[in-house]
Amino acid sequence: MDGPGRAGEILDHFQLDRMRYKWRQWAIYPCNWKVAIEAFLEPYHVAATHTQLLAYADYYAASQQYGLHSVSKYDAREDKFKMAQASGTVRAGKGEDARISTYELIRENYETVMNTASTETLVKAASRLVDELPENTTPAECIDHWLKSAKADDAARGVIWPDIPPEIQAESGLAWGLFPNQNILHGVTFASPAYRVRPYGDDPNRCIFEAYALERFPDGEEPETKWVFAEPTRDNWGPVLEQDFNNMEFVQKGMKSSGFRGALPNPHQEQKVINLHRCLAAFMEGRGAPRILDESS
Numbered sequence: 001m002d003g004p005g006r007a008g009e010i011l012d013h014f015q016l017d018r019m020r021y022k023w024r025q026w027a028i029y030p031c032n033w034k035v036a037i038e039a040f041l042e043p044y045h046v047a048a049t050h051t052q053l054l055a056y057a058d059y060y061a062a063s064q065q066y067g068l069h070s071v072s073k074y075d076a077r078e079d080k081f082k083m084a085q086a087s088g089t090v091r092a093g094k095g096e097d098a099r100i101s102t103y104e105l106i107r108e109n110y111e112t113v114m115n116t117a118s119t120e121t122l123v124k125a126a127s128r129l130v131d132e133l134p135e136n137t138t139p140a141e142c143i144d145h146w147l148k149s150a151k152a153d154d155a156a157r158g159v160i161w162p163d164i165p166p167e168i169q170a171e172s173g174l175a176w177g178l179f180p181n182q183n184i185l186h187g188v189t190f191a192s193p194a195y196r197v198r199p200y201g202d203d204p205n206r207c208i209f210e211a212y213a214l215e216r217f218p219d220g221e222e223p224e225t226k227w228v229f230a231e232p233t234r235d236n237w238g239p240v241l242e243q244d245f246n247n248m249e250f251v252q253k254g255m256k257s258s259g260f261r262g263a264l265p266n267p268h269q270e271q272k273v274i275n276l277h278r279c280l281a282a283f284m285e286g287r288g289a290p291r292i293l294d295e296s297s
C-alpha cells in the first residue's frame, strides 16, 4: 500500500499527533460500512439533508484525489469569500454583516454537530467580532481578526497554534478521506468531527460506526475519555448526525432495489466517493470497479 504521500505532508502541518480525544462514541448501524462512510465524504448532500445549515453558508464543494486518499473543500464562488480560509469549516458565514454571520455559522456547526468543526475558543472569539470590529468589515478582515484573537486566547491558556502556510491551508480544504474507512474534518487546533466505519463481522447490512472529536488541549488538561456505545439517536448524536442516520439505512435499501441502475457521483463534488471505490476495486482484483451504466443495465 502507498504511504500517506502528499495527504500526509499536508496533514502533518496540523499536528494531529498533538491533539487528544474530546469525546468518542460508537454505534452499530444498519447499513454496509461503505454506505456509511460515503455519507460523510462529501458536503454535496448538505443542501438536501441538512437544509437548516443553508441559512449560514453555501456548501458547494470541490474534491480531489490524492492517491489512495482524497479531500473535499468548499468552493467559494463569490469573490468576497475567496481566501485561504474559505475551503474549510473555519470560514466566513454568508450574509450582509460578516461579523454576525461568521459567528452564527460557527456557533450553529458547533452546537448541532456535537461541539465539533471548531473549538470553544474559536466560537467565543467569533462571538466578539460584532463588538471588536466596525460595520462593513469584509469577510476577509473578519477572518483575519477572528483567527488572531482566538490564537491569542489559546496561547494565554497554553495552547500554541502551529503555523500553517496559507497555501497549505487552502490546499488542505475541509475534510480528508483516508483510505479506506476514515474521514476527518481538520482545523488548526481540532480534528472533528472525524469518522471511522468498519464491517460488522461478515454481515454486509450492518457496520460499526465510530465518531470522535480531537482537540489540542493545554498540557495536563486533556480530558479522560473512553469509547462510549451510543444508539444512533438525536439525543446521543445531535440533530445533524440524526439527519444523516435517517438517510443511510434507506440508501442501503435503495441500492438493493430492482430499479436502481447504479450511483452517479458528481464529478466535481464527489471525487472522494469515486476514489474510494476505484481504490477498493484495485484491492479486490477489479471486483466492484466503477463501470459505465449503459453497459450494465
Ligand SMILES: [Fe+2]
Residues within 6 Å of the ligand: 039, 040, 045, 046, 049, 050, 240, 244
Ligand atoms: Fe451529513
